[in-house]
Amino acid sequence: MKYSSFVAADGSATWGIVDDGTAYDLGPTGKNLATTLRAAVEQGIFGTVTADQYQEAPSRPETDIEFLPAITDPGKIICIGVNYKAHQEESGKTGQTAPTVFTRFADTQMGHLAPAVMPRSTTKFDYEGEMALVIGKEAWHVAEEDAWDYIAGYGAYNDFSVRDWQKAASQWIPGKNFPGTGGFGPYLVPAEDLGSTDALTLETRVNGETRQKASVADLYFTIPQLISYVTGFTRLSPGDVIVTGTPGGVGLFWGEGGLLSAGDVVEVEITGLGTLRNTVELEQ
Incomplete structure (x- = not known):
């Protein structure tokens, strides 16, 4: 459903x-x-x-209908960085011993078909196709073996990134929190309807060209590991979101012309979760 x-x-x-x-x-x-x-x-x-x-x-x-972010008002959005091996390799961040974690604010999100807003202050606007999970019940110090029981559902996410702001300092939050840069949707699918996430394929396309394609089974830190780690430092509530990481192939490392420009159409398609589509527009 x-x-x-x-x-x-x-x-x-x-x-x-x-x-x-x-x-x-x-x-x-x-x-x-x-x-x-x-x-x-x-x-x-x-x-x-x-x-x-x-x-x-x-x-x-x-x-x-006009789509809104799948969860419009999450209390917390926890994002995981460099969590596919191919992305670790292209970014030179291999050998992690703990997940890279940053936050996204709820008011930066937009829905399916809404514009992805490229700030006028950047020339390095990028895509990151990801799978998001939504927490279904209060979660605190969750053991890995129990983690699946805390997931309500899954959706496609595009963690659009303002790379120059992201790379300006060691903390990524500025580059991940411009308005209109967190695409979430179009759907939220119940976990029990989806089955094993290892069987899912994530694909990101820019103007129809495949830029990212990976099995969700290739996550470096697994979904149970992420839930256990995150709930080790913060209490999660129903409706909170964990964005699980992006595969290799982001625009920053794609090569010449890899980054986004106004008019580019970015699609994130995940097996069983539909296709999230956003068109880049320059900030007015």
């Missing part, structure tokens, strides 16, 4: 299920099962809605 956050017919934010090209409104302007998709996760509704329930809700064609 594919869940999404989107703009309701009256212009307010809502959420629901997208099935066979139709978006069903389960939020405040529709069936009103919960106020947001994050609230649906908190209340245990996410992943439990039946066809009989959602097919009674107000609906519109998927092509008519």
Whole structure:
């Protein structure tokens, strides 16, 4: 089942299920099962809605809705850097003994088909296709063997990066938190619907050209290791997001013309999670 956050017919934010090209409104302007998709996760509704329930809700064609970030209001977004071996090798950051962790602010996110905003202060705007997971219950000091039980669902993410701001100092936060640079969606798929993440393939395309392609099984620090590590230093709540890392092939190391320009169309496709598409626009 594919869940999404989107703009309701009256212009307010809502959420629901997208099935066979139709978006069903389960939020405040529709069936009103919960106020947001994050609230649906908190209340245990996410992943439990039946066809009989959602097919009674107000609906519109998927092509008519404006997508919002899959989780619009996460309390925390924890991002993992250089977490595929190929990306470690291209960036010269091999031999890690602990995950590289940074934060992204919720108000930097945008949805599927929204512009990716290239700041006027940079000439080094880059893509990073990733898989994100959403926490389903309170998580603190989680053991690796228990980690899968804490995942509500998964979605595609594009951690657009402003490389000159990122590289200006040892801390990456400035280069990862410009407005309109955290693409998340179009869908959030329940973990139990997706099966083993090792079977998933992540592919990033720029103007139709494949730039990144890897199996999620190639993560250097596994999903259980990430959840255990992150919850070792911060308590996670339902709706919090962990963005698990990007494969090799980012624009910075792609070669001449690898970085992004206004008008470029960037797609992140992950098996079973759909295709996240954003077009680069120069900051106004």
